[in-house]
Amino acid sequence: MQAKAKTFTESARRAQIVAAAIETIAGLGYARASFAQIAKEAKLSSTGLISYHFANKEELVRTVLEDVFGEISAFMAERMSTPSSASAALRTYLEANLEFAAAQPTRMRALLNIFLGGALGYDPATEQAALEPVERILRWGQESGEFRDFDVRVMATTIRRSVEGPVFLLAGAPETDLTAYAEELVTLFDLATRRPT
Amino acid sequence: MQAKAKTFTESARRAQIVAAAIETIAGLGYARASFAQIAKEAKLSSTGLISYHFANKEELVRTVLEDVFGEISAFMAERMSTPSSASAALRTYLEANLEFAAAQPTRMRALLNIFLGGALGYDPATEQAALEPVERILRWGQESGEFRDFDVRVMATTIRRSVEGPVFLLAGAPETDLTAYAEELVTLFDLATRRPT
Amino acid sequence: MQAKAKTFTESARRAQIVAAAIETIAGLGYARASFAQIAKEAKLSSTGLISYHFANKEELVRTVLEDVFGEISAFMAERMSTPSSASAALRTYLEANLEFAAAQPTRMRALLNIFLGGALGYDPATEQAALEPVERILRWGQESGEFRDFDVRVMATTIRRSVEGPVFLLAGAPETDLTAYAEELVTLFDLATRRPT
Amino acid sequence: MQAKAKTFTESARRAQIVAAAIETIAGLGYARASFAQIAKEAKLSSTGLISYHFANKEELVRTVLEDVFGEISAFMAERMSTPSSASAALRTYLEANLEFAAAQPTRMRALLNIFLGGALGYDPATEQAALEPVERILRWGQESGEFRDFDVRVMATTIRRSVEGPVFLLAGAPETDLTAYAEELVTLFDLATRRPT
């Protein structure tokens, strides 16, 4: 169905390498995540194998991002189905994000390490892609009259960054209760967005 | 009060190198900010000159951080003097931060790239230092009855990250109006923190 | 018995590099035996190839020592089998050492340059290992009554250094007759150790 | 009286630098005895000052050697005056050498570190200079009939190396009794050189 059909072996290897890359980037930070380290993590005999399956380090990193974003999307899609109102959607968005951070802390750390390690030159398009779903919810709420009249871009940016907060926090304090954290964020943004009565 | 007396030439060179380092880290990200790149930016004859003035890359980075933090502190100190209420303090905090981001976008980008680039192993203490002033304001507001009863840590983290948001945004959209952005954040967090009537 | 199985190509390369290192260390002294010099001697494309095969300079030097000690041990083992008396053993020890120095002058010079170059922090244990076989012979001779009552440590140190003497001498006067040199040393230490009648 | 008259200040500085060089070479080994380290030891403000007073590192090292050899010669000259016999002279030579090693361990260590560090390409002339006085004693003894008919070069080399032995030994075992060591050597070489009766 897809543009380039890959053999089973090939995609299995690619998946294995991507998994090792995630583990390594999350563990050592992007700067120290060399092909050598990734190959060791994947128990590969040669870094050449990575180059064989990925044109560049950049392609590998892009694939890692696609994998992580794919997981997030799937996770979110399952949870966000047909919300009854914008504020319910917002609540679900916040909760689902923190649930994902709790469920997949390694993937989340890898994601952030890539962005912050300066792996790719800052790409506004990627940022926009992450912001899009939030902005959709916010616009819906404003149109339906649930939400007050704020700047959608500012609110979306703030919300997006608020759910990334605990990812770092988890590194320093792994026992953090993300369910409680989510509840606080829900209240915070409910008050911040709700149309005053 | 002065730690070590340096000659004029030396501190001029150090300043020049620090400035070039800021420019380079802001522009290329921490990972790609090698001595070679910094030397090129500063038009130095060799990377050896950097090593001549800084014992380590770490010392250089530390000096960059001190420079940036120094600027921020001076800027904030001037603006935050004797606020009359916690909510006024919070407003000032948000405004001053965004003003600084508007005035010194390069310094700000460098700062964030350093932290996110994993230049220094993630250090909870540093994070706490950044959070401390915000938490103080929030506790004050809760004690005085201005603010409602939220989790201080969560709110502080969210506020801190909210003011970092526009730093990246500026790279993609330099025309962003940070005064308006600040006004939105002030309203957002006023609603989020204020004791309901 | 074998520690790590290496491929043929790898051990060939390692051997080639070790040989070049020996040549270089013997010729220029340890201090000037940089990876660059060794690579030039071995006609390698880059110093990176040395780092590819040896984790450290230390590992390379250790391998050089193992190579040289291995050769010496093999050489000595063949010659020292079941001596009939302590004085015969001492004679054989002296002769075998000088024969080796004549047969492998480069290896010997490399060995001494490494030790004297301070490549490894002065290690009493290594020195003791070199002294051990001599001390064993001397104690045997004292117990059997062949040798007089001298301080074993002093005599052993003197003997050990005496066989190192010609290694340097060879550099200045390559025509030196080491067989005659050995004969002189045999007589010297026979007189010095023998129980007076 | 001397070829190049130097000002007082100049020779004082040179002496100070030489002293610091000795201390540094003895302490850190030749390889790590950089101008920077020597300047620090001498509390000099700049390594440039060393270059100002010495054309090369080589000249500095040569001057160090001259200083050390000068001290040794003076020490020896005082002790060796008009010996009554070759065997007495040999005894005195051995004792004086070990006394010097005990009195000036730093100078001795520096001396050896220079030779062994490969500081200067192996120079047969220097070695010959060290051997000369010993050979003179040995020839005297053979001519007077006190000594047996051995190869002077071999015996001299062995004697020379025997007195260097304890210098290394002192590093590992500083409590070594060099007087006793000297007595052992005296006996050893008395037996080895004496004409059999």
Added chain:
DNA sequence: GATGAATGAGTATTCATTCAT
């Protein structure tokens, strides 16, 4: 005479990538 600054070649080591087998 002395100082601090600068230079540029040198150090070992790491890296992504290529390629023959």
Added chain:
DNA sequence: GATGAATGAATACTCATTCAT
């Protein structure tokens, strides 16, 4: 498909030496 070997540019950092002041 996979492997081990090789490449050469890049990394931060050190060094002896030069030079203007």
